Amino acid sequence: MYxxxxxxxxxxxxxxxxxxxxVNRRLSGELSEDEFxxxxxxxxxxxxxxxxxxxxxxxxxxxxxxxLRGLAGIARDFDRGFGHFTTRQNIQFNWIKLVExxxxxxxxxxxxxxxxxxxxxxxxxxxxxxxxxxAADELExxxxxxxxxxxxxxxxxxxxxxxxxxxxxVSAGAVDxxxxxxHDIGLRLTKSISGEIGFRVLVGGGQGRxxxxxxxxxxxxxxxxxxxxxxxxxxxxxxxxxxxxxxxxRMKILVEAIGIDAFRDAVNDEWLLIKDSAIxxxxxxxxxxxxxxxxxxxxxxxxxxxxxxxKRADDRGFDDWVRRNVSPHYQPGYVNVSVSxxxxxxxxxxxxxxEMEAIAALAETYGQDELRVTYSQNLVIPHMRQTDxxxxxxxxxxxxxxxxxxxxxxDMIACPGxxxxxxxxxxxxxxxxxxxxxxxDAKTRQDIGPIRLNISGCINACGHHHAADIGILGxxxxxxxxxxxxxxGKTGEDAAVGRxxxxxxxxxxxxxAIARIIDLYKARRLSASEExxxxxxxxxxxxxxxxxxxxx
Amino acid sequence: MTNISDRPNxxxxxxxxxxxxxxxxxxxxxxxxxxxxxxxxxxxxLGDDLQWWxxxxxxxHFDKVARRLALAKASNSEAANEVTAIYEIPIDxxxxxxxxxxxxxLGGPSIVPPKxxxxx
Numbered sequence: 088m089y090x091x092x093x094x095x096x097x098x099x100x101x102x103x104x105x106x107x108x109x110v111n112r113r114l115s116g117e118l119s120e121d122e123f124x125x126x127x128x129x130x131x132x133x134x135x136x137x138x139x140x141x142x143x144x145x146x147x148x149x150x151x152x153x154x155l156r157g158l159a160g161i162a163r164d165f166d167r168g169f170g171h172f173t174t175r176q177n178i179q180f181n182w183i184k185l186v187e188x189x190x191x192x193x194x195x196x197x198x199x200x201x202x203x204x205x206x207x208x209x210x211x212x213x214x215x216x217x218x219x220x221x222a223a224d225e226l227e228x229x230x231x232x233x234x235x236x237x238x239x240x241x242x243x244x245x246x247x248x249x250x251x252x253x254x255x256x257v258s259a260g261a262v263d264x265x266x267x268x269x270h271d272i273g274l275r276l277t278k279s280i281s282g283e284i285g286f287r288v289l290v291g292g293g294q295g296r297x298x299x300x301x302x303x304x305x306x307x308x309x310x311x312x313x314x315x316x317x318x319x320x321x322x323x324x325x326x327x328x329x330x331x332x333x334x335x336x337r338m339k340i341l342v343e344a345i346g347i348d349a350f351r352d353a354v355n356d357e358w359l360l361i362k363d364s365a366i367x368x369x370x371x372x373x374x375x376x377x378x379x380x381x382x383x384x385x386x387x388x389x390x391x392x393x394x395x396x397x398k399r400a401d402d403r404g405f406d407d408w409v410r411r412n413v414s415p416h417y418q419p420g421y422v423n424v425s426v427s428x429x430x431x432x433x434x435x436x437x438x439x440x441x442e443m444e445a446i447a448a449l450a451e452t453y454g455q456d457e458l459r460v461t462y463s464q465n466l467v468i469p470h471m472r473q474t475d476x477x478x479x480x481x482x483x484x485x486x487x488x489x490x491x492x493x494x495x496x497x498d499m500i501a502c503p504g505x506x507x508x509x510x511x512x513x514x515x516x517x518x519x520x521x522x523x524x525x526x527x528d529a530k531t532r533q534d535i536g537p538i539r540l541n542i543s544g545c546i547n548a549c550g551h552h553h554a555a556d557i558g559i560l561g562x563x564x565x566x567x568x569x570x571x572x573x574x575x576g577k578t579g580e581d582a583a584v585g586r587x588x589x590x591x592x593x594x595x596x597x598x599x600a601i602a603r604i605i606d607l608y609k610a611r612r613l614s615a616s617e618e619x620x621x622x623x624x625x626x627x628x629x630x631x632x633x634x635x636x637x638x639x
Numbered sequence: 640m641t642n643i644s645d646r647p648n649x650x651x652x653x654x655x656x657x658x659x660x661x662x663x664x665x666x667x668x669x670x671x672x673x674x675x676x677x678x679x680x681x682x683x684x685l686g687d688d689l690q691w692w693x694x695x696x697x698x699x700h701f702d703k704v705a706r707r708l709a710l711a712k713a714s715n716s717e718a719a720n721e722v723t724a725i726y727e728i729p730i731d732x733x734x735x736x737x738x739x740x741x742x743x744x745l746g747g748p749s750i751v752p753p754k755x756x757x758x759x
C-alpha cells in the first residue's frame with residue numbers, strides 16, 4: 088500500500104496547522120460562520136443533527152492495521168467509542184467538538200491520514216474495488232491509478248470550487264465492485280484488442296434526486312493519457328456545469344442536457360489542447376507510485392479444502408460464513424475475508440473502537456497488515472491463508488463478527504438517516520433493524536440467497552437505494568416518516584435505477600411489505616439459483632406490486 | 640461559554656415541557672429557539688431565562704411579544720460566537736413534535752450504537 092513520504096507528511100501537517108488557525112479565528116469571531124463553513128467542509132467537518140461530524144478519508148478504502156487502530160483511538164478519545172463506515176469507503180465520527188478537531192487532524196496526520204476531499208464541491212476521495220490487488224478476477228491492481236488520481240486531484244487549484252461535488256471510482260475486476268456506473272466518472276480497466284491495458288471511461292452517473300447511470304465517454308483510453316483526459320472532462324464540467332441551481336449542478340445533469348455525443352466533442356476539443364502536455368503524468372512519477380502497489384510476497388500455502396469441508400459439515404455458522412464471506416484470491420492457498428458489520432442490534436456499517444482494534448489485530452496476525460472498507464459498509468482483510476480460515480472465523484465469532492451475511496438481505500446499506508443527519512426525512516437505522524429482525528433466522532436469509540436491499544433516509548440517496556434490488560427511500564409525508572419501495576436497481580456492468588413500486592408505507596408496515604416481495608420471489612423463481620433481478624425481469628414489477636399492496 | 644448551562648439531570652420545568660401533538664395549529668404559534676453550541680456543536684435551546692440549555696425541558700415558549708427579545712438574544716449569542724445554526728421551531732403540534740426534533744431532544748440516535756468494550 089502507499090506509504091507517505093516527507094512531502095506527504097509535511098503537507099498533511101501543514102494542512103492541520105492551517106485548520107487549527109482557522110478554528111481559532113472562528114472561535115474568536117475573526118471568521119464568521121459563512122466564512123468558516125467552506126473551510127471546515129474542506130476538512131471534512133459538517134454540522135449535523137446532534138453535533139459536528141467529521142468524515143475521514145480512507146483513500147480507495149485501504150487501511151493498515153495501525154491506521155484502523157488509530158481510528159479506533161479517535162473514536163474513543165474524541166467521540167463516543169464507535170465510527171460509521173460509509174459507501175464511499177470513508178469513516179464518520181458523530182460527536183466531534185470543533186475545539187478538538189485540530190487535535191484530531193494532528194492525530195490523523197500522525198497516522199498518514201487526513202479528512203481532505205470528504206466534503207465540499209471538489210473532487211472527492213476516489214473509491215475502488217475493496218478486493219483491489221487481491222482479487223482472483225482482476226485485470227491489474229487499480230490502486231496505483233487511484234493513488235495517481237488522488238495526488239492529481241488533492242488541492243487541484245482549478246477544481247477546488249466546482250459547480251458541485253465530483254466522484255470518481257476505479258475498478259479492474261471482472262465484476263464491478265465499485266459501483267462505477269453511479270459516479271461522475273467511472274473508470275474500468277480494460278484490455279484492447281491488441282492486448283494493451285487502458286481505461287474504459289464512463290461519465291454522468293450519480294444518484295440523488297435525479298439518478299442516472301453513467302454513459303460511455305471513451306471505450307479505451309491509454310493509461311498515459313489518464314490525467315490529461317480527466318483534466319479535460321473536469322474543465323468542460325467546471326465551465327459548463329450549472330451553478331444557479333444546486334439540484335441541477337452535478338455533471339450528470341450537464342451530460343444529459345447536452346447529450347453524451349456533444350459532451351464527448353467538448354471534452355475532445357479541450358483534450359486536444361492539453362494532450363501530451365506537461366499535464367500528462369511523467370513516466371518516472373507513474374513508476375514511483377505504481378511501485379508502491381507491488382503484490383505482497385506471500386509464502387507458498389497449500390490448499391486444504393478437505394479439512395475446511397469437514398469443518399463446514401460440522402458447523403453451520405462456519406459453513407455459512409465461508410460461503411458468503413470468503414472470496415477467491417489471485418494466489419492459490421490464499422483467500423480474502425469479509426468481516427460483516429451487519430448483525431441484529433448493530434446499525435449497518437457501525438463498529439466500536441474495541442472491534443476496530445480486534446479486526447486490526449486479525450489483519451496483523453493472519454494477513455498482511457492491510458484492510459479494506461467496502462462499498463457495502465463492511466471490512467475486508469485480504470491475503471489470508473486458506474488454512475487459517477477456521478481460526479479466523481473462531482476469532483471473529485468471539486467478537487460476534489462472524490455473521491455470514493455478505494450479499495444477503497441482511498447486508499443492507501443504510502445511510503445514517505434522521506438519527507444523525509441534518510438533511511434526512513426519515514430514520515434508516517431503526518428500519519434496517521426491523522427488516523433484519525423480520526428475516527432473523529440465518530437459514531431463511533441463506534435460502535433467499537443473494538439480494539441487495541438499501542435504505543436512504545432522504546432523496547440525496549446516500550444509502551444508494553436507487554441501486555438496489557429492493558430500495559427503500561424515507562420521505563416526509565405530512566410530518567410523518569414514510570417509506571417508498573423501489574425495485575430493480577443494480578450496480579455493475581448492467582447498472583440500473585430502481586423504479587418506485589407504488590404508494591409509500593409507514594415504518595411499521597415496511598418489513599411486511601418486504602416480506603411479501605420476498606415470498607413472491609421465492610415462490611416464483613425458477614430455481615434456488617435464479618437471482619431476484621432475474622425473477623423481477625421475468626415476472627415484471629406489476630406482479631410484485633400486486634403482492635405488496637393486496638393486503639394493505 | 641459561561642451563560643450556556645448544563646443541567647441534564649435537573650427536573651424539567653412544567654412551563655417548558657414539549658407540547659403534546661394535540662396542540663392546535665395557528666399562524667401566530669409560540670416558538671422554541673434552538674441552535675448548536677459553536678465550540679462543541681451541542682444542541683441547545685433558549686430558555687425563558689434567555690440562557691441556552693442542553694435539555695429541551697428548559698426551552699422557553701416565546702409568544703409574539705416575547706419572541707422579539709428572545710430572537711435578539713439569540714442573535715447576540717451568535718454574534719458573540721457562542722452558538723450557530725439558530726432556528727425557530729413553531730409550537731404547532733407538528734414541527735415541535737416531529738421525529739427530527741424528538742431525536743434532537745434525545746441527544747442521540749433512536750438506536751443503540753455498538754459499545755466500546757475498552758473505554759478509557
